[in-house]
Amino acid sequence: MIKIITTAIVLFLLSGCCNNLCYYLDEKENLCNKITCKIAIELKNELKLVPYGSGGQAMDQIKMLALCFIYREPVEIDQARKLLIASVDKFTAKINENEDIRPYLNNYPFKTKNIEIMIFIQDPSRNNSEPEKLCVVSIISVHPANRYLPMGKCG
Secondary structure, three states: OHHHHHHHHHHHHHHHHHHHHOOOOOHHHHHHHHHHHHHHHHHHHHHOEEEEEEEEEOOOOEOEEEEEEEEOOOOOHHHHHHHHHHHHHHHHHHHHHOHHHHHHEOOOOOOHHHEEEEEEEOOOOOOOOOOOOEEEEEEEEEEOOEEEOOEEEOO
16 A cells, blocks of 8 residues: 555656746757767768767857767877867867858857867777877867867876
């Protein structure tokens, strides 16, 4: 009898929550998701970057979009920079060619300062503990006037 009452209470609470607290994406959020999904798949196919996460800054207008990837091959710094630059260029181009998202962009054309990319380098053997190996590369906006390409070594 206690199980039936407990189950009824849980179902009652769950059904009440969905009616009032469900979150629906608006058109701007759907467009952001559509574009980031498309470019993540393209970068996976073209550059072997495995999608790992996404984000952005889009409270009122879209100010920044971000993607994280895993790259499962050891790379040198020059190769890592090429991966970053290629991914930022492709991401920026994909956003700017989409006419539907333009009214939601904080600035058009969307620039590299509006893109953040982080790539985690993972050795195929999954051994990232060697201090001399590169393990993360990123292009992140700390301040609109300052752009940098941080490179991180493990350890």
